[in-house]
Amino acid sequence: MAVATQSLEEICINSIRFLAIDAVEKAKSGHPGLPMGAAPMAYVLWNQFMRYNPKNPSWFNRDRFVLSAGHGCMLQYAMLYLTGYDSVTIDDIKQFRQWESKTPGHPENFMTEGVEVTTGPLGQGIANGVGLAIAEAHLAAKFNQPDAKIVDHYTYAILGDGCNMEGVSGEACSLAGHLGLGKLIALYDDNHISIDGHTDLAFTEDVGKRFEAYGWHVITVDNPNLDRDTSLQALTDAIEEAKKVTDKPSMIKVRTIIGYGSPNKKDTHGVHGAALGESEVEATRKNMGWEYEPFVVPDDALKHFRKAVERGASYEAEWNQTFATYKTKYPTEAAEFERITSGTLPEGWEKVLPTYSPDKGTATRKHSQATLNALAPVLPELIGGSADLAPSNLTLLKVSGDFQKGQYSNRNLRFGVREHGMGAICNGIALHGSGLIPYGATFLIFTDYMRAAIRLSALSQAGAIWVMTHDSIALGEDGPTHQPVETIASLRAIPNLLVIRPADGNETSGGYKVAIENRNRPTLLAFTRQNVPNLAGTSIEGVAKGGYIVSDSDGTPDLILIATGSELHLCTEAAEKLRAEGKKVRVVSLVCWELFAEQDAAYQESVLPTGVTKRLAVEAGSTFGWSKYVGTEGGTIGIDRFGVSAPGGLAMEKFGFTVDNVVAKAKAL
């Protein structure tokens, strides 16, 4: 079949395929199979359905596209290039998978305009899609007026077998079904092949039936690749049907052939994750009647694809008109919409942050509750919830009801016991780019369940807030399965994640201030279950510096006690005792290591002078990493084993978290 006999549609679809084939071949690395099989669905979606403006990738009301099967990223880069995005040129495609190129090995929202979320770790993308759809539903319910719908877009995702095997996708899709997110449409690239081989090896469940059980609308489309006469109409019909079902998310199960077009490698796992190789590229060209040189797209095809530019301009112009009307009729709402979607925090918002004088205090999770509820009225963009631990995490916003089907204007999300799904959903909300500030909560230990999503929040610069309570063995009786020990250390190791463990009310306010202000990196806040006193010397400003002096003696200290969170008060009390014995003691709150490391050297030296080597760190967790601050002559009081089921106070005492032990260990230095 020569090009001359191919329809324009076929040429367009083959253009996608060969860009993928050629880019992977040049890089000698990548995944050609998915783009080759999924090109028809991408073509139909981007050409007939999706509303986007290539010349303004961040146009607010664009349909969101997520390639959940991120390894197939050449599909996405091809579409971005073909439809006229400036972010991906043909030269960028030639630089596929090269150092600092716009076309990295998996889609990265922070590298490539037009990419909404960072995918590759399987299952994350579709779960991000649930978050994007939640953001849309929320803003639509909040802002739309009967005569002016300014928030009105779909979220489309392409996912594969791998995504569907991962638990995170199941969690998020179950919730999406529960919430009835009708504007979420997933296309399942059902190619029956994964890296190990045929899905018969490990994945024979009835995926469609599972999604129906979740409450999704499921449509099946037979292979649109089978031969040149096969119409793409079935795909078109399916997407149209999906759009008509407004009370359920839709999954379109499209039976495809991985590596379609490759005569010897199609329908095998050999085409999943490796270049075809020179001879097979040639054989594929011949098989497909593709007469063009590598990276050459036929003019007709490019011209056809590029109509997206005109369409996009017109979509945006139309929306601008709608918004202009909205602004005239609803000026207050329009101003709020503009404020929120531009990511501008309201003037003076931080004034509502509670401050405290020294007193017997309460649990920092209760300070967190108070702070969230102080912020909620002034920050309507704050939206979030807990993975079924709301009564323990204390994360409900009293000003709002629950975000449920038909009640999308509410801000309390009920995630269910789905930590990983929650994480990926919050990332999606943050990366909707509409100024929403999502938070997700569970017990600190269960960050282990959602660690992949927390890491992706840091990598993809999603300003999510992770509210983690029950932050040490002091939680008590639930025992070692629930007691974090190594958790804080392991989170501190993640780049671009702010880990804050507040000691009291002031530091809780300080923690939230940092979290709210950091819109391009996530913040994890660790709160106590148990009561802790409000201390003298703690402050919101101190937290912003990551580490600061909470109490001091005159002159150069003999000793520095360093602590975070619930152990800070042990140090301030121990310091009093030591001072009574004539020792010069400084107490430092090292509430956020990452922020402290970002301070200038002079400030760091002023807090932790190099010359003072007698240092004792006290933290109810692993000592892993503390050598950095206590050096070779210092000491630590920490926990380098698993915890134990017992009342929290007793557990703390047994593990040495007492004022007397701090005094004793300090003297031993």
Add this chain to the structure above:
Amino acid sequence: MAVATQSLEEICINSIRFLAIDAVEKAKSGHPGLPMGAAPMAYVLWNQFMRYNPKNPSWFNRDRFVLSAGHGCMLQYAMLYLTGYDSVTIDDIKQFRQWESKTPGHPENFMTEGVEVTTGPLGQGIANGVGLAIAEAHLAAKFNQPDAKIVDHYTYAILGDGCNMEGVSGEACSLAGHLGLGKLIALYDDNHISIDGHTDLAFTEDVGKRFEAYGWHVITVDNPNLDRDTSLQALTDAIEEAKKVTDKPSMIKVRTIIGYGSPNKKDTHGVHGAALGESEVEATRKNMGWEYEPFVVPDDALKHFRKAVERGASYEAEWNQTFATYKTKYPTEAAEFERITSGTLPEGWEKVLPTYSPDKGTATRKHSQATLNALAPVLPELIGGSADLAPSNLTLLKVSGDFQKGQYSNRNLRFGVREHGMGAICNGIALHGSGLIPYGATFLIFTDYMRAAIRLSALSQAGAIWVMTHDSIALGEDGPTHQPVETIASLRAIPNLLVIRPADGNETSGGYKVAIENRNRPTLLAFTRQNVPNLAGTSIEGVAKGGYIVSDSDGTPDLILIATGSELHLCTEAAEKLRAEGKKVRVVSLVCWELFAEQDAAYQESVLPTGVTKRLAVEAGSTFGWSKYVGTEGGTIGIDRFGVSAPGGLAMEKFGFTVDNVVAKAKAL
């Protein structure tokens, strides 16, 4: 309804309930709701179906019981006490959730005989159950003879809404359906309540339909609690039906009422995770006609439960008879069965470990492949696989086919893209207690997906082997979503987990030797994607010590270069250059921090003398934690940011992992 009018069955069931109520009340902490609602199913299961021997909890052929909803552990402790296990006395029940008691806040296999696996983190238990059922199916296929079935038991699990919301359970149950594990029977405590409130808040999917989609046999049982006349027959019938379906796992969905019996708190989330309170305990006693003091079990009930002791002795005796026959007829197989199930490694097994002389080497993942395949013939207890990355992780055992439905004697497990499920399944296989040595593999970065299971392997002393390849940015083009940076550090922080990053072939063999020998703690092996040379000075014995001198100059060194894995050869080469300039340089492989920390002080000092403070650590990962070894005067070459998509060699060079940079940084010290 006074006790006098209750049937013996009712009294037995209420005995379970009130042990739970009273223990939680005394501890003022715990979860009474589940035991109160699920007491009937536990009663029927333990009294009519389960085969176990209370006086020998580790009797090989016992049915395995998993309380996946681990918070309801008083149900399990009550059953252990009532049926006559010595591990849980009435005094132990009075010590519920107290320091070092046999009755911790969640079931812990390492604290309480009769508890098979450690649960509490939701979803893990049912996934462990899949592992237990795989172990049974494998050993049955391997050892049973037509005239002597020595391996023949069921795995029962009770799971709740929380377990069913977690992705990990979905992953494992999808695989269980695929594998057709007919002897796995799950009872779903379908009480419609989770911590946040009614499941209507977040969980309205059709769970039964989902499990049918997975390929399970699903049975529904109406509430057996409804009134005193309700027969328990429906539960009995359901379990019998489940046992008859031998080619599919079964789920029995039992509609229960949480906190059944409490007049004011039943069917509310208030009874899920808190003591009833004095007055409600009294009201419940009155409501249930329960006239006994706290912790008192009516004699008739106890006597009835304790028949389990006699039954158990008889089950075991019967099995002993079967095994005696087996031993006579199949002495070779019997000897092998006894060797494996006693956890005895075959004499001289370690002699097959490959050793290497210095040469240009290969990727350590290839050494891993060679080692696994050297071990496989001599260690038939080795069973495992990859989460759909077998061609990359190189984990297939060539001596075996795939473990599939009807081919259970095979040893290559195909987990699908289900890292978390894989982790929990491997834990279940390890904790089957039958000597099987499970391994699970994926890319190192995706330990994030399965971290909760890895942690539980460490906590519950499961000797699983985690085979993690593609262990640094050197994996190249896949980019930052796939490149571990903080991963090794975050794993080192987990107590009781051995993290080994071999530098070459000898260290790979050393890593496996440690992993195979450690049957009560897990080992994580991190392997390269890229080639690395086989070095002089590396050794199997060195790895066993965690850290050792690979090359040295005479006398006290001026400088110590410390590295792990793929960076060790950079240090040995740099050392040569530095020595050529007259410097005295020692090179240390710190291949396993945990083992090194366990060596005596003299050995540690001999490797890293306190007096030598010029130290440079080189590792292609986060520097987090390295201060412990390089001190305040040392330096590091590491990566404290995310990676980048580019060819691996270039990425390593750009991040400073070159011999020249090691030399330069060393000189700068």
